[in-house]
Amino acid sequence: MPVEEFMAGWISGALGLVLGHPFDTVKVRLQTQTSYRGIMDCMVKIYRHESLLGFFKGMSFPLASVAVVNSVLFGVYSNTLLALTATSRQERRAQPPSYTHVFIAGCTGGVLQSYCLAPFDLIKVRLQNQTESRVQPGSPRPRYQGPVHCAATIFREEGPRGLFRGSWALMLRDTPTLGIYFVTYERLCRQYTPDGQTPSSATVLVAGGFAGIASWVTATPLDVIKSRMQMDGLGRRAYQGLLDCMVSSFRQEGLGVFFRGLTINSARAFPVNAVTFLSYEYFLHSWG
Numbered sequence: 001m002p003v004e005e006f007m008a009g010w011i012s013g014a015l016g017l018v019l020g021h022p023f024d025t026v027k028v029r030l031q032t033q034t035s036y037r038g039i040m041d042c043m044v045k046i047y048r049h050e051s052l053l054g055f056f057k058g059m060s061f062p063l064a065s066v067a068v069v070n071s072v073l074f075g076v077y078s079n080t081l082l083a084l085t086a087t088s089r090q091e092r093r094a095q096p097p098s099y100t101h102v103f104i105a106g107c108t109g110g111v112l113q114s115y116c117l118a119p120f121d122l123i124k125v126r127l128q129n130q131t132e133s134r135v136q137p138g139s140p141r142p143r144y145q146g147p148v149h150c151a152a153t154i155f156r157e158e159g160p161r162g163l164f165r166g167s168w169a170l171m172l173r174d175t176p177t178l179g180i181y182f183v184t185y186e187r188l189c190r191q192y193t194p195d196g197q198t199p200s201s202a203t204v205l206v207a208g209g210f211a212g213i214a215s216w217v218t219a220t221p222l223d224v225i226k227s228r229m230q231m232d233g234l235g236r237r238a239y240q241g242l243l244d245c246m247v248s249s250f251r252q253e254g255l256g257v258f259f260r261g262l263t264i265n266s267a268r269a270f271p272v273n274a275v276t277f278l279s280y281e282y283f284l285h286s287w288g
């Protein structure tokens with residue numbers, strides 16, 4: 001089993017993550033809290049109340065975990081394509097796989113990555129949602145002191161299953177949308193690259209960026225539900241399950257609720273995924 005895709009997926013995931021984390025914090029706040037009037041209001045409030053550090057809350061942990069999960073996504077994707085088409089990564093330029101194979105490989109990567117991602121994503125969302133300032137003296141102490149404390153507290157208060165809260169929504173979000181992600185990337189690369197040649201850096205950047213947007217636009221409705229289910233373990237339970245969360249969110253806030261965070265998700269998706277794909281292709285190319 002080729003392992004370089006796992007390595008390249010890891011490093012490129014980390015680069016994309018650092019770039020995208022401030023956008024991600026704003027997105028999570030907009031999806032789960034009602035005290036912000038929009039993206040600008042949220043950014044200004046975070047900056048005023050929590051300083052620049054507020055945008056980077058909970059980043060060290062995803063860097064050490066979500067980036068590893070990205071390696072699962074790219075590694076599983078590439079190895080599934082190898083199993084489906086019996087062609088190595090190098091051979092695939094001359095013999096491109098069908099879009100059906102690309103979609104199936106992307107979905108397979110999506111299922112496995114969501115399984116690994118669930119507890120890490122939960123901790124990230126809980127930490128990002130803490131609004132207490134770390135720099136203002138006299139501010140109340142946040143509930144979670146850091147990722148390890150957060151994991152231990154969830155385990156103690158909500159049981160081991162609590163660490164997988166929202167994991168169904170996460171899997172439903174990631175499976176088809178990661179199929180869409182890789183199909184969009186392949187389609188755009190092929191469209192702008194002469195047959196049999198390697199896509200240029202500009203093509204990889206644009207194709208990666210649009211792949212990110214396409215996957216996040218389709219993922220946003222379940223992303224909202226996932227974030228709400230993840231926050232639901234705190235205090236009184238508001239939802240009885242995924243469906244109940246969808247129905248009550250819709251009843252209380254209308255159809256627009258499913259598109260909360262869409263603009264910020266798309267704005268974040270372009271640079272993050274342009275950088276992720278460019279560095280991924282770069283590392284694979286330089287390792288041979």
Ligand SMILES: CN(C)C(=N)NCCC[C@H](N)C(=O)O
Pocket residue numbers: 013016020070173174177178181212215216219269272273276
């Ligand atoms: C749930 N969706 C849409 C995705 N996971 N899409 C793939 C993008 C992965 C990238 N690390 C990012 O965070 O944008």
